[in-house]
Amino acid sequence: MFEIVFISTLNGILYGMLLFLMASGLTVIFSMMGVLNFAHAGFYMLGAFFGFEISRRVGFWPGLVIAPLLVGLIGMAVERYGLRRVHRHGHVAELLFTFGLTYVIQQAVEMVWGKLPVDYEVPRSLDFPAFTVFGTEYPAFKMFELLISVAIFLVLLLVIKRTRIGLVVQAALSHPGMVAMLGHNVDRVFMLVFGVGVALAAVAGVIAGPALVTQSNMAGLLGPILFVVVVVGGLGSLGGAFIASLLIGLLQTFAVASNASLADLFGSSASAGALQTYLSDIWNVTVAQVAPILPYLLLVLILIFRPRGLMGTRET
Amino acid sequence: MSRASDAPAAPVPDAGRGSFLAAYGIWIALAIVIAALPHIFSSGLALSMMSVMGTMIVFALSYNMLLGQTGLLSFGHAVFFGLGGFFAVHLMNALSGGEAPMPLIAFPLVGALAGLVFGIVVGAVATRRAGTAFAMITLGIGELVASSALILRSFFGGEEGISTDRTDLIQPFGLTFGPQIEVYYLIGAWCFVSMAAMYALTRTPFGRICNAVRENPERARFIGYNTQTVRFIAFSLSGLFAGIAGALAAINFEIMNSAQLGAAESGSVILMTYIGGIGNFAGPVIGAILVTYLQFTLSDITDVWQLYFGLLFIAVVMFAPNGIAGLLTLQEPLIRAGNLGRVSLYYPLAVVPALVALAGFSLMVEMTYRLSVGGSEMSFLYVPLNARAPLPWLAAIVLLGGGGWLFLRGARKVGQVYGDAVQEGLRR
Amino acid sequence: MTRSDHVPVLQLAGLRKQFGPMEIIRGVDLAVGTGERHAVIGPNGAGKSTLFHLISGHYRPSGGSIRLRGEEIGGMAPQLINRRGLSRSFQVTNIFPRLSVWENVRCATLWAMGYRYSFWRNIERLADARRRTEEILTEINLLDRWRTPAGVLTYAEQRSLEIGLTIAGSADVLLFDEPTAGMSRAETDRIVSLIRKVSENRTLLMIEHDMGVVFDLADRISVLVYGQVIASDTPERIKANAEVQLAYLGTEAA
């Protein structure tokens, strides 16, 4: 019992930190610009594929630096020539724009790299088990992933709380109008913030690419969960995103570890009826089976009962 | 005291005092078109495509009740489409053998009911919020339902879905609904009725209040309206019509599948509605027809058609936020001023270079694709070429660059001419 | 003071509103008599707009009571307060920008006409709503602009429309938040006479900075300073009130 709890906790934290790595950029963008970047997972995927291309030419480590830079540049261009233009049509138009962008990124990646997974390998220097608990090995690369996530969290906190640009970002969170009046070039700040935000997604991509599968559907796989994280955490709250990432990571791993079903809870349903066959589906489903849809349930519940999210500062 | 009797400078709208033809002419014309189409396009493919178009028109219009009329961006509208279809299919199977006195033509009502009921249930949750939160709730609910559909196999039929036989019901008037043409007319009739109903809905007090809530929800509360109730009713009714569309799809294909309530279907209706134009009742109709047509045909022309599709959508969001219908209504002041003919002579200045640039762009895309799938020989617009040779690339760059440059100049000129003409029309 | 019969239609007692640690409204008592034209004045930041937001249901009070014809409305949703006959305008123009002037006003008439959420009646056939809309448009002098989208009206026209939206329903208590803000002298005069006209047979509570307008229109004036009403009286006596002069007029004179 303790073994499964311990392992599940560890797995949950590892998965949660990967989620946070992606959610951090999304949160930064939303908190500054009020834009929920639907295409965020797309940039994450771009990061993974750029990382793959660079790593097979010059190695993993240069990729970790160059790929996010490239993606950040693309992001800045998208903001400058696309998002800024639709900004005046309001948030719905912005959301639709980034929604369209997910299609385009997805298709462009498929066009260039095809739909099959590419052979993106863990760097040699990290390809060994870091430690073993209860006979389960934990690869060094996963520990590296964890380290990077925590580091990014701390750096972002520092930047936001301690630096000038961070103060501008924070000010924009509560008084969007004031920042412009104070003479900051809001346009340039927006462009930069969007670039940095998607570059963070790309970092996640470069790291997750070898650990998971680098394939053209990786964006679609993680995208929806990402929104769950930022909405549950509270749109625009970095701390909230951090907590929500962990929460969702743990929720999923513990749910998977459980084999309980309604049938176990109440004994197998003996009541006969026309609905019996339909109900039997629900009745016999285990918690583990529904684990990956639990986050969506959580999302709906949070939005009903605590629309600001766990740590949000304003209603969505 | 009453100054209302003074003659106003412009006549205010009058209560349907226009002639019968002016009021209903367009609907009569529409009915004639629906009836006549199969005699013009009679191939099996054209029939099934037009059947899909009719279905999608209803679906897109129902979506626009949310996005266009009430300002609600939903990412989970296919839930109601799918559920409407599933309930219709299940009832068709339950009544197969023709024991119950329910002909096929009545089955869209089943979809309507299912759509309405689930619209009410989901709406009660989702419409508590508006804006981004509403969008996220619908996204979450869409994912929830789509994922659950794979778990609840007895109802949703797992991967295979649930299939049915539409001919296995009572058949009044000898209508078997075996041939596609009969199904087309069934869909056409329901499409016509649904269109009329949804149009009528925009011209009711509720329809106008939806617009008011879209424009300024805060103000709507201060003129006595509960915005949540408005959103809720709009959501439920839009579920109803989505359910009709789902049932029509079920009748057309005789199979429902859990993919039809998933994110792809929800995304597809957003694309249709927005490309067509959300600001105009005809917009989603245009969008549904165009997008369905493209979906049917583009895949025969290019393998990367979904890329073009995404780009088209982005282009509309950026440059024509009112969609195709919006571009058409831009011509209205010109028509009124009687100078459309003159102005439209200038349109090729923008359109031709745009097409040239598009050709250059898609040449690049197609060559990139050719290289990435391995190979180099291809043909583009019937011209055979080698994707590894520098010449086609040079040509593509010239086409794209030159076309783009000319387009920018041409578009500016067209904009000027258009603006002048509108001004001129106003002065008259 | 013949117009006011001193039966308070709107009565505030000990009304409070806090935002975090900041208390903006600190125990306001105010009575507005039926048929009265009542102005609220006070320096910037005194809490006038917050007061209106509390009365109209935009904010929920932290304490105290708001009674409309004796019925507690504090903390009610705005639409419920509106349906009880209290309607307000906004300091920053708050209309339906992409709807035509005609639709703006007609939407505002619908609830009071009993059409509510009706989705089975053809709106063009509602003769009474049409008549009422025409009346209001005539009253606010926008009838010849009925087709124009509200968003492209001039500023002064939008202010008129704002008033039109406020009076279109059946409300007989009107709250106007700085109706003449940002207007030229001539435009102000026009709005003042409009307000005078529409507030006949109704109760009026308004925030106004233009003292000319205030003393021209108001039967009574309340002075709000730092979240408290320091005086509530006839214009003449307010002019004479030393405390008011010190707290408000004095600062302006300096």
Place this chain on the structure above:
Amino acid sequence: MTKKLALAAAALSILGLSAMPAAAEGTLKLAYVDPLSGGGASIGQIGLNQLRFIAERINAKGGVNGEKLEVVPFDNEVNPQKSLVQVQKAIDQGIRIIIQGNGSSVAVAIEDFLRKYNERNPDKNVIHLNYAAIDPILTNEKCSYWHFAWDAAVNIKLEALTNYLKGQKDLKKVYLIDQDYSFGHSVADTAVKMLKEKRPDVQIVGNEFHPLVKVTDFSPYVAKIKASGADTVITGNWGQDLALLIKAAADAGLKVKWYTFYAGGAGGPTAVKQAGLADQVFQITEGINNIDYKPAQETIRAYMEAYPKEPVYYPRLFNLTGMLFEAIEEAKSDDPAKFAPKLEGMKYKTFSSGDEGFMRADDHQFFQPLYISTLEPVDTKTEFDEENTGWGWKEVAQVPVKDTITETTCKMKRPK
């Protein structure tokens, strides 16, 4: 109005939309309805390449019955409704042979559609040749006269696999993990049933379902497998659900034998190689490239010259086309009504090894020898690698046809 409509009609027909001209004389058109865009496109493209390769070779030899072959691709995006539209399109073009494989949902939809279509159009029959969908209901509950299946259905593969496992003495504890949809469930249910029959001593220590293509992190599942003490995992997972599962298992240091349906599917070999699980991952298929059988090896080499990136992926497409052309030539007609009876019961030497298989008339299921193989770095004995990984499949065992036979519940309705 009519003028406008006529114009529109003209415009549409330019775009090739209204009625297509009937098939040109002397060509036999085969419709290939599979994903060519979107998620499953790579698989669909591979199948198309193979089919085109076959058609070119046949055409070089003079065609079938003197008719030249033409493969017409239709993109269905693995979507049942879109597939029906594409089939309709094919029929409109006068094509009467539909070749399809990916997605049981698509196969069922087409099977159902053609059953009704052929009933409603008895003089113009269309046939459905299925090379990859393996849900047993295709040849059982839903079986249709107009549907023929060349890949071994789930129950057949499991019959073969369990017959092979009968002899594996080190097998003690089995864990089943499958995707939570009908295919995954039919794998799990059948495996449980057959294992109980054939190896009552084997303990089934887990029977897990996870959502289809939704899981990014499989480590919790791997932790459960580990905790159960299983020595063998049987899974029907495919695509990323298999790749991620195997990688997570390797990361956690899980040492078990993997018996899979689709380790050879797209992305599988890449993942197995990345995980470094040489000789631990097995698959069961109707053939692999590295079988020492000359005619197959030569064909594969020729194929890889034309399409250098990929080895032969679907040996069954060779079986399908070979039998189809034989039937057409025997019947001297390309009318499905005429050649379908020739397919029933036909015996055929399979592409991969030349051993004989047969098309069972009762349910139109092709029975053939099946192979258990494992992935490992290529050596002198194995010539072909997969997905450019340098790893290739090596035969572990052949399950003869007789050990693959299962019963069918099909009650075939033949046209009068």
